[in-house]
Amino acid sequence: MLEKVFHGGKGYWVWVLALAAGVGIGLMAYLYQLREGMWVTGMSRDVSWGFYISQFTFLVGVAASVLMVVLPLYLHDFKAFARITALSQFLAVGTLLMSLLFIFSDVGMPMRILNVPLNPTPHSMLFYDTVFLPGFMVINLIIGWTAIGAEKREVPLQWWVKGLIYLSMPWAVVMHTVTAFIYAGTPGRGFWMTAIMAPRFLVTAFAAGPALLIILCTAIKTLTHFVVTERAIQKLVTIMLYALIIDAFFLGVEYFTVFYADIPEYTETFQYLFLGIDGDCALVPWTWCMNLALLVAIGLLVIPGARSNRPVLIAACIIALIGLWIDKGYVLVPAAFIPNVFGRIMEYPPSWVELTISLGIYALGTLIITALYKVVISVKEETQDL
């Protein structure tokens, strides 16, 4: 099946080469960071985590959203999703690879990364991430690959693959919950220390994943002969809409608790995010954009006429995705360090090195997803009735 990756049209190869160039640029930036040290990033002793850890958080969420496709299909027998499970699972493979690379880019001593498996530490939440992330990546790769192979040979799925599929369902929830626990378990960072963190991580994941899948399915439909049924798309829209609404509710609950109780340790960061403190307001536009995007996306998607109109739907998905990315992929991580433990404002702008390395990682992940999708689409094009 892998040979399908090497047969493509001109547009395919231009796309692949562009991504490969992105990977090359990112790699060069990484070598620069490796040679110079972490001072070339925008991070500091006050804001000690930044853009890398943010991307890791966002992408784990996208990966966990595979649950929203597998669960209706295998527990509720929603057959329309059978055509997109492989797409969802391979999306998870690509995003988890990116997550792991983002962690790798963030550590100061990457050559010692094996110290994590060599010294297993059950009381560290990061340890669980290093177990569950690669595990989920491998599980989804195996499931997706064998499922596509079975489809190509027109044989039923092996029994053990079904077992893996059922295993992957709780796995997705646990994986993203331990990601939230990294943040929710830190004393002294009021912005993170909230029990709503894990639930909110899950709902934002279950909104971001379907939004991305709808965009991808539409792109695939325009570029190839592979068709995803409207029924499947509309189901994804429903899932995304409810996830967004629950997220908005969770956010509202958090805002109420923080602002009404008004304990400085918890309000200070929110004050910085919404209004800025003493003129320091780098994250203010981002915060307003995020909240606005959430409301606009919900507003568009609740209108039946709008969500059945494909261009409007795509616009809503992009707006939702931007809002969710700002939330988890830009604001959430650095904001908890502002103000710092001494009550001072030390802002964090990501440096060009961080952004270039991130570009490279995104390009690599997209390249992997492209290759996997090429296999899926080639097989599906052969088997589907045109």
Next chain:
Amino acid sequence: MTLTRRKFLKAAATSALSVMAVPCISQGFELEGRMSLGPKALKARRWAMVVDMNKCRDDCADDCLIACHEIHNVPYIPKAEHEVMWLFLEPYENAFPERSHRFLSKRVREKEFFLMCNHCEDPPCARVCPTQATFKREKDGIVMIDYHRCIGCRFCMAACPYGSRSFNFRDPRPFIKKINPEFPTRRRGVVEKCNFCQELLEVGRMPACVEACKEGVLTFGDLEDPTSAVRTLLSEKPHIRRKPDLGTGPSVFYIV
């Protein structure tokens, strides 16, 4: 039997993995000798520091800072974002932000306090470290960093509510004014902090800052020993700790 390409690749991968696994398994090594405590080592069940800010004179407040940073090869990095600090000064309102309010006199708000690692009873940094590079020594309560093991993930810096930890964003060596060859430097990419002068305690000396202070501001001793100097001070004078409500149990006390 015909050997298909698939079977050949499977067999080759399995053999390669087993060959790679051999050196991982066969790693038994035992030293012939024995190891023991230093003969002059100072012992305590839980080391603690009491800082009497009333005795601290402004004009010599740097002696202890310099003593600490010189003996431990702490670099002086000019850029605040990348600073490395073991023992450092912060005004009252920054050291105790939750106690600070606008009715405090300017003198109190701006009074500078010595800050260092609190060597917590229940250290969040050690809880979150994914490699156990940061750990609390159960014997004497010192929170240590194994610089040979730290991967520089900075989870501990996110977890520490006291800002006691510094990351080596750049190679520290060019920024060390006077090198003390008896104590190693750190290298780029690891986190570092105050170690309560563990290397001096084990040869029977008090911490460098305590030795350097001639005014008796700093008192160091065993918190679990009711007769120790720190316990005597704590029973006599009112004192505070930084962010006690977090339940970390800091071992550094301030008399104000």
Next chain:
Amino acid sequence: MFNKGWVIGGIIIFVAVAAFPFYWYQVGRDKPFPELELPAKEKRCVESVDFMRANHMRLLDAWRIAVVRDDLLIYTSAKGENFEMNLHKTCMGCHTSRDRFCNRCHDYNNVVPPCWDCHFAPSEAVKDQRPEVGVQPPAQRGLRPGARSEVIRVNRKGGKS
């Protein structure tokens, strides 16, 4: 076999590339084992010479774990002699030069242990002291008595209201 020419040719090229260190660097050249500078006064090491030659890295590894993690300081050798577990004082106290002892053998064996990223050899410490270009001498940054606190706060923004 498909593509016979390509496969066999490919194998030959692969072997030629993979084996290049052998014929490129080593053929006809026998690098003599370097002469190590041994301590003039001291004749006995922590353990026997054979043991040290084979296992010094494992001994050092065990030492550092014991010192950092278990608060131990004294090593009693198989012969019953006591040594302080300290690279600088004990090891480098006799083997004073890392260039003429450690590095000669490490270079010969092409191993690069990262010890010197953090540790010093007594004779080399002085050489390492010169600050490199781009670093202000501490005096100009206000590191005079009474000014250290300024240095620490110098770039930080003021406190909250």
